Structure formats: C-alpha cells, structure tokens
Amino acid sequence: MAGLKKRITNSVQLRLSAVLCIAIFATALASGGFAFYFALDEAHELQDNTLDQVAWVIKYTPGTDAERNKMGQRLEGDNDAQIFVEYITADGKHTGDSNIAFHLRPPLREGFQDIVTPGGAYRVLVHPLTPQMWVAIGQPTDVRNEIAFDSAIRTLIPFALLLPILLLVTTDLIKKAFRPVIRLADDVHRRDEQDLTPLAEHTVPDEIRPFVNGINKLLSKVDGAMQTQQRFIADAAHELRTPLTALSLQAERLAGSEMSPEAQSRLDALRQGLKRAHHLLEQLLALAREQQTPSGQVRETVAVDAVFRQVIETLLPLAMDKNIDIGVAEPLPANAQIVTDKNTLYTALKNLVENAIRYVPENGQVDLRLTLSGRCAVIEVEDNGPGIDENKRERVFDAFYRLEGATQPGSGLGLSIVKTCVHRLGGTITLHQAAHFATGLQARITLPVAPGERLT
Structure with a gap:
C-alpha cells in the first residue's frame, strides 16, 4: 500500500489518472443517486395516475351498480398490480362484493390518502361516482414500493455499464497523452554520451516544451564545452609536436657523438621518454580528430x-x-x-x-x-x-x-x-x-x- 501511494505521489500520470477516476466515480455516484430518486418519485406518480385512470374508467363506464361491481372484481383479479376496488356509500357503508374494506369514515374526502388497515398499509384514491356512491381504489404500499424500486433500479444499469468503460477510456487517453514524454525519455536513454544534438520539440506537448528547451540549451553548453576541450587537446598536441620532434632530432645527433657509458645510458633513457611522449601526442591527435569529425x-x-x-x-x-x-x-x-x-x-x-x-x-x-x-x-x-x-x-x-x-x-x-x-x-x-x-x-x-x- 505504501509503495502504491509513493508511486502515485511521484507519477504525474498516475496521480492525474487517480484524480480523474475518483472525480468520475463520485460524479457517477451522485448522478446515479439523483437519477434513482427522481425515477422512484416518477414511478410513484405513474402508479397514482394508474389509480386515477381506473377511477375515471369506473365512473364513466355505462351500466348498473352490479356491472360496476363486476368490473371492480376483475381489477382485483390482477395479481401483479394488486389493485383493490371498494364501493362506499356517502355515509361510509361498504357495498358490493369487494374482498377488502379500507374502513374509511365519513365524511369522505376526495383524493389520495395513505391509510393503514389491519391488513396492511395502502395508497387509496377516493372518488365520487354519484352524490350517494363513492369508489375507493387502493394498492398495497409495499407492492407499490417494490414496483417503483424495480423500475428505478433499472435506470442505474447504464451507469453501472458505462462507468467501468469510462474509467478505462480515461486511463487510456491519459496514457496516450503521455506517450510523447515517454518517447522523449526513451530517446534520451538510448543516446550515446557523444550525441549532443538537440531534442525534437515539435513532437512534445506545449506543457513539456519549456523543459525540452532547457535541456537543449544545456546540451548546447555541454557541446560547446566539449568542443573547447577537444580543440585544446588538439592544439596542445600540435604545439608540443614541433619541440618534441626537434628534441628527438637533437637526441639522434647526440647519439652519434662519443660519450661515456653513463652518458650513453642516460641518452637512451631520454630517447625512450621522447618516443613515449611522441606516441602520446599521436594518440591525443587521433582521439581529437575522431571526436571532432561528425559521424x-x-x-x-x-x-x-x-x-x-x-x-x-x-x-x-x-x-x-x-x-x-x-x-x-x-x-x-x-x-x-x-x-x-x-x-x-x-x-x-x-x-x-x-x-x-x-x-x-x-x-x-x-x-x-x-x-x-x-x-x-x-x-x-x-x-x-x-x-x-x-x-x-x-x-x-x-x-x-x-x-x-x-x-x-x-x-x-x-x-x-x-x-x-x-x-x-x-x-x-x-x-x-x-x-x-x-x-x-x-x-x-x-x-x-x-x-x-x-x-x-
């Protein structure tokens, strides 16, 4: 855990990916919560509209009270919606063959009501059919909530499906956005220590370009310093070659003169030293020549x-x-x-x-x-x-x-x-x-x- 935290802290790419993923997840969670709440409220409203439509159908369906009673029995037979119809007189008496009584007390009040009966809680719509006859259309509250919840939960399916895809797409886009920086790092890593050519600026984002400009200026300064050093080595070798050659010629002439064995031994050591110095100069000149010649x-x-x-x-x-x-x-x-x-x-x-x-x-x-x-x-x-x-x-x-x-x-x-x-x-x-x-x-x-x- 500590290693992952350190990686996220040290990596701009990981930090940006983590922040955006958290922001997207939080936004999706909030949006899903609001969508669920409004979908649940709309489902309850649709259920109320269904009860209202049933009441208007019963009221404006022509026929006798017996025919209306049969219609109510048919509605009660719908086990999925579990809609119950009760006919009530103006003084609160139950009439008809309904299987349930909402126990409404006079005076009856038109509209939606939430009531609790011995059989459970109901959402009831009371509507007058005639001045003396009313109808009460009710639906169990737990059934309404279950239907509304199922309907609202379906609105979260697109969020659940799209959220992982969005997170993956965001991570991939950030990774692709950092590819020019990674390629630039690989280019620098593969370079030879003698390669001081400027880095390409047109392939990097604008945010990285000042950094690349700074590196290019540094490379230019290092290149100038190396060229100055190489010119110094070459110039010094050239300047030393002439006096060494003169000393070598003098040593060769001196070798032809008569001298004591001790002097001859010292002259041989001098000639060997001049020979090594001459070889060193030739090596320095060769190194400077190869370093200064472009590839x-x-x-x-x-x-x-x-x-x-x-x-x-x-x-x-x-x-x-x-x-x-x-x-x-x-x-x-x-x-x-x-x-x-x-x-x-x-x-x-x-x-x-x-x-x-x-x-x-x-x-x-x-x-x-x-x-x-x-x-x-x-x-x-x-x-x-x-x-x-x-x-x-x-x-x-x-x-x-x-x-x-x-x-x-x-x-x-x-x-x-x-x-x-x-x-x-x-x-x-x-x-x-x-x-x-x-x-x-x-x-x-x-x-x-x-x-x-x-x-x-």
Whole structure:
C-alpha cells in the first residue's frame, strides 16, 4: 500500500489518472443517486395516475351498480398490480362484493390518502361516482414500493455499464497523452554520451516544451564545452609536436657523438621518454580528430580483407619484436565488403591490435576474424594474453585509464580511441573472455549493415 501511494505521489500520470477516476466515480455516484430518486418519485406518480385512470374508467363506464361491481372484481383479479376496488356509500357503508374494506369514515374526502388497515398499509384514491356512491381504489404500499424500486433500479444499469468503460477510456487517453514524454525519455536513454544534438520539440506537448528547451540549451553548453576541450587537446598536441620532434632530432645527433657509458645510458633513457611522449601526442591527435569529425561524413565500400592486411603490415614490426603470431584466423567470406568510413575503421583496428600486441607476452598470438550475423558485420580481435577482469572491462575504455600493475608502456588512450571510432561508425564494441585460447581477451566490434547493402 505504501509503495502504491509513493508511486502515485511521484507519477504525474498516475496521480492525474487517480484524480480523474475518483472525480468520475463520485460524479457517477451522485448522478446515479439523483437519477434513482427522481425515477422512484416518477414511478410513484405513474402508479397514482394508474389509480386515477381506473377511477375515471369506473365512473364513466355505462351500466348498473352490479356491472360496476363486476368490473371492480376483475381489477382485483390482477395479481401483479394488486389493485383493490371498494364501493362506499356517502355515509361510509361498504357495498358490493369487494374482498377488502379500507374502513374509511365519513365524511369522505376526495383524493389520495395513505391509510393503514389491519391488513396492511395502502395508497387509496377516493372518488365520487354519484352524490350517494363513492369508489375507493387502493394498492398495497409495499407492492407499490417494490414496483417503483424495480423500475428505478433499472435506470442505474447504464451507469453501472458505462462507468467501468469510462474509467478505462480515461486511463487510456491519459496514457496516450503521455506517450510523447515517454518517447522523449526513451530517446534520451538510448543516446550515446557523444550525441549532443538537440531534442525534437515539435513532437512534445506545449506543457513539456519549456523543459525540452532547457535541456537543449544545456546540451548546447555541454557541446560547446566539449568542443573547447577537444580543440585544446588538439592544439596542445600540435604545439608540443614541433619541440618534441626537434628534441628527438637533437637526441639522434647526440647519439652519434662519443660519450661515456653513463652518458650513453642516460641518452637512451631520454630517447625512450621522447618516443613515449611522441606516441602520446599521436594518440591525443587521433582521439581529437575522431571526436571532432561528425559521424557518417565519409562512407564508401570497404573491402575488410584490405583493411586487415593494412593493419597487419603496419604492426608487423612491433609483433616481430616479441615473436608474436599475428594474422587472420579463419578465411574471410568471399568479397566481404561493408559501407563505412575506411580511415576510421583502420584507426580502430590498428589501436585494438596494437594494444593486444603490447600486452600479449612473447611468443603469443593475436587473431583477427570477420563473421556476418544477420544485418551486422562482426569483427573480432582475440589474443592469448593475461586478459582483463570482467569488472574492469568498461573502465578500460576511459581516457588515460590503465590497469593496476601494468608494466607495458602506454598512454591509456588506445581503447578510448577505439570506442570513439566504433561509435562514429554507428557500431558497438564489447570485451569478452577469449573463446579460442585458455586465457586472453576477445574484443568484438559489431557494425550495422544498411538495408540493401551487399555483405558478400
């Protein structure tokens, strides 16, 4: 009960539905009460009119008193209405063969009367036939009330039938009225963190539009801040590239000079540091370039085997230094082609394979695979290295994040660049335990294939 109360309190839709349903139910209850009261009163009035019509029929039916008496007996034979007729003289004496006496006392009074007799309560109409002869037409009060109640209760049947339908229709209309808000929430929920395009305003109600405008302004500010940050990273990397290149050239020249073993050792450490700094700058530039390039700008038909070959040729020297077997594990589908951005795909695969080579021990293995699943192209890069703990597989995509205890040199930007590239291509990347090795990591890139696009 407390949970339902909390849900109604926190939900505008549920609160509005509850309030309207209560209002409709209360209105229907009040309307039904008034309808029942007026129907009951009208039923009693109709019964009085029936007694009045019987009195006029008896009065204006030609014939003797004996014939009128027979008519009264026929009316008394109607067991449903239970109408009783008594003929009374002006001095209050009962005449005729009626089965009932209302015990009216003179002077007789014309009109409707509610009387109580030893046989029960009656509603009686007293009407003069002649100055010396009167007629009393009566009906038991309990019979009248039962008939009137049955008639009045039938007026509530439409209320009883329409009330649940009205409540359901109202709830459904409110639910449909909130559908644009639900669709807007789903749109925001499905968005990638890099997607800062404004939300559509024309599909939301006027009451929600100010809120959507506020969100769009916030998205615009966040987009501006991110672009400023990305430009700063790119500009800083560009500015640092020139002095680092100059320092690298000076270190290379200095290496050709004669120097002591201690100086040579320090020079080697300097050259390694400059090399790592240069690699970091290249990674920063690649990340900034991918982040600043709009998605879907360049799309062309790309032969996947050619991209694989280009990546392997580029990183083969790095793999040979550690005697790592790198290649395509299984034959690719014939003429496997997808429509995508070739440079972005190459950048993603190069960083993914390079990252695997750096962490795989000597004499290790790195395999590339391509499979076609439905309307998706799935590219896998699998190694037999130490792998990554399941609870850290999402963190490694963060910029500058490195695993604890990692001894391999790196900037912590490789997988962040891969994720940015894959998202630009409209795909997803996930990390899994190696499927073909006892230990290791499998990186799986899933790229969508447009309808009508040729897969093979």
